[in-house]
Amino acid sequence: MTGTAQGAGAAVGSKQVDPYFPDHGDPRYRVHRYELTLDYRPGPNRLAGSARIGALAGPEALREFALDLAEFRIGRVLVDGKNAHYAHRGGKLRIRPARAVAAGAAFTVEVHYSGNPRPVRSQWGGLGWEELTDGALVASQPIGAPSWYPCNDRPADKASYLVSLTTPSPYAVVTGGRLLTRTTRASSTTWVYEQAAPTSSYLVGIAIGAFEKVLLVDAEPGAVPQAGYVPPALVPHFAGDFGRQPQMMRFFQELFGPYPFGEYVVVVADEELDVPVEAQGMATFGTNHVDGVRGSERLVAHELAHQWFGNSVTIADWRHIWLNEGFAKYAEWLWAEHSGGRTAQAHAAEAHRLLAALPQDLRLADPGRKLMFDDRLYERGGLTVHALRVALGEDAFRRMLREWATGRRNGVVTTADFMAHAQRYAASGESVVELFDAWLFEGALPALPVRPEPAAPVGAPVPVVPVAARATAGPLGILRRPLRPGR
Numbered sequence: 001m002t003g004t005a006q007g008a009g010a011a012v013g014s015k016q017v018d019p020y021f022p023d024h025g026d027p028r029y030r031v032h033r034y035e036l037t038l039d040y041r042p043g044p045n046r047l048a049g050s051a052r053i054g055a056l057a058g059p060e061a062l063r064e065f066a067l068d069l070a071e072f073r074i075g076r077v078l079v080d081g082k083n084a085h086y087a088h089r090g091g092k093l094r095i096r097p098a099r100a101v102a103a104g105a106a107f108t109v110e111v112h113y114s115g116n117p118r119p120v121r122s123q124w125g126g127l128g129w130e131e132l133t134d135g136a137l138v139a140s141q142p143i144g145a146p147s148w149y150p151c152n153d154r155p156a157d158k159a160s161y162l163v164s165l166t167t168p169s170p171y172a173v174v175t176g177g178r179l180l181t182r183t184t185r186a187s188s189t190t191w192v193y194e195q196a197a198p199t200s201s202y203l204v205g206i207a208i209g210a211f212e213k214v215l216l217v218d219a220e221p222g223a224v225p226q227a228g229y230v231p232p233a234l235v236p237h238f239a240g241d242f243g244r245q246p247q248m249m250r251f252f253q254e255l256f257g258p259y260p261f262g263e264y265v266v267v268v269a270d271e272e273l274d275v276p277v278e279a280q281g282m283a284t285f286g287t288n289h290v291d292g293v294r295g296s297e298r299l300v301a302h303e304l305a306h307q308w309f310g311n312s313v314t315i316a317d318w319r320h321i322w323l324n325e326g327f328a329k330y331a332e333w334l335w336a337e338h339s340g341g342r343t344a345q346a347h348a349a350e351a352h353r354l355l356a357a358l359p360q361d362l363r364l365a366d367p368g369r370k371l372m373f374d375d376r377l378y379e380r381g382g383l384t385v386h387a388l389r390v391a392l393g394e395d396a397f398r399r400m401l402r403e404w405a406t407g408r409r410n411g412v413v414t415t416a417d418f419m420a421h422a423q424r425y426a427a428s429g430e431s432v433v434e435l436f437d438a439w440l441f442e443g444a445l446p447a448l449p450v451r452p453e454p455a456a457p458v459g460a461p462v463p464v465v466p467v468a469a470r471a472t473a474g475p476l477g478i479l480r481r482p483l484r485p486g487r
Contacts, residue, residue, distance in 0.1 A: 176281030205279025326381020
C-alpha cells in the first residue's frame, strides 16, 4: 500500500467513535503531532507542563471540540495562539476557540496543566500513570492515556510525539522512540525523546526511575538497537531471559517485514505483574518474567510481535482487538517452532483443548467490551491465524503475513480489511469466507485445523546472545496496580 493509501485508511478510521468507549475521543478532527513538555517530581507525585497539539479539522467547521484529560488544574488553553473558552469535567476538556476552525483547516491547541496524576478507573483496575514507591510508570491500554496528558484518545487517531520530561537527576526517563538529548542542570535532568512514527495515544509508555541499562547486541549489520532497563539484582537473569531477543527480532523481520520503528526497549518493573504491557517501541515486564531460564520467553515474543501487530498496524477501534492479540499469540507459536520447541500445530491442539472446555459465547470479531481481554480471545485468535495457515498453505500464508504487515505499515485496519487481504492469497476458485465465518463470527468452536508436521521442528536451536554494555541509570520503582488479564 502506498503512503497515500495508508493516510486515507487512517482518515477513514478516525471518523468513527469507538463503540466500546464512546465517551473517549472526538471524531470531528484528527491529531498529527503531540509535543509534551513536562516536569515530574516523584516525592509529591506532581506533574506540570504543557501539551502542544497539531491537528486537522474534519469536513465541518469546529466551533467547539474536546480532548480527553483526567483531573488536572488547567492554567490556560490556546487555539492558534489565542485564548479559548473551556470547560473541564468528567474527564473531558471541552474547548471553544475564539474563532471557529474552518473545515479541513490545520490548527494548534496548547494546554497548560498541573496536578497529581493517578490512574483512570476501569473494569480492569487503574490504567495509565501509576505512582511507584520510587518513580512512576505508564501502561495505558486501552483508555489510560488521559491520566497524564490531553489527547484525542482513540486508537485510530495516530500522531507523532516529541516528549520532553524533566525529573530529579537521580532518576532516568524511558519511553519508546529516539533519545534526542539528555541535559542536566543543577539537580534536574531533562530527557527529550522523538517518536516519529504515527502512534496511538494508549501506546505512549513512560518509565521513571533508576535502574541499569543493558544493551542486547546483534552482530548483524543494520541490526535494530535493543536495550533493557532492569533492576540491578536482575541483570544476570535478564541476560539469559532476553538473550535470544535479537535472533527473535531477526526471525520476525523475515516473517513480518522490517521492524517498523527505530529501536526497541524493554523495562523490567521491580514488582510481579500478571502480564507484560506493550507500548510503541517499548514493553514492560515484571520481576516474575525474569527467572534466568527463559520461563517467559513466549511473552518476550508476544510483546515484540505487537510492534508489527497493534502498534504499526493499528485497529480502527477496539472491536477488532483480535487482530492485535491473535497475531501476537501466533507469533509465540511461530517462534517456538523456529527455535526448536513445540510446533505451532502442537500449540494449536493445546489451545483447542483448552477452549473446548470453556463457554462458547465469544464472537472473536466483536467480543464486546466485557470480553475484549478474555483469555479465550487470545487463544482463539491464535487458532484463527493457524486455521488460515492450514487453508492457504505455507508459501501463500507467509506472503500474506508479510504483505499485511508491510503494506499496512503505520495504517489503521479493521477485520473486514484483513478478510479481504487474506482472500487474495487463496488458491484460484477457493474462498476463505466460510473459514472466517466460523472462527470470527460464530461462538461455537470449529474443529481443530490440522497442518502436516515437518519431519523435524522448523529452525535450528537458537543460541543465547551475550549481554553487552551495562550503564547505570538509577533504581526502578514498584508497579502496584493490577493489570488486565490476557496473555
